[in-house]
Amino acid sequence: MTAEELQSLITDGLPCEHIEVTGDGRHWSAVIVSPAFEGLRLIARHKKVYDTLGARIKTDEVHALSMKTHTPTEWAKK
Incomplete structure (x- = not known):
């Protein structure tokens, strides 16, 4: 990958x-800004990302993913 x-x-x-x-290739970091994160707590945001990866996260194709998740409003303040 x-x-x-x-x-x-x-x-x-x-x-x-x-x-x-x-x-x-196995250990990843991501900064993700999405309006889909509006109103969600951190764990729910991460779950949304993991859901997009489906079986890949479960089969070790993506061994580890460290994420920083932001809404567009939060990102604009950075």
């Missing part, structure tokens, strides 16, 4: 205004 492939999987399942994905 490449960073571009992982990014594409996330954006195919979640509307993203901004996304950055980095990693080494």
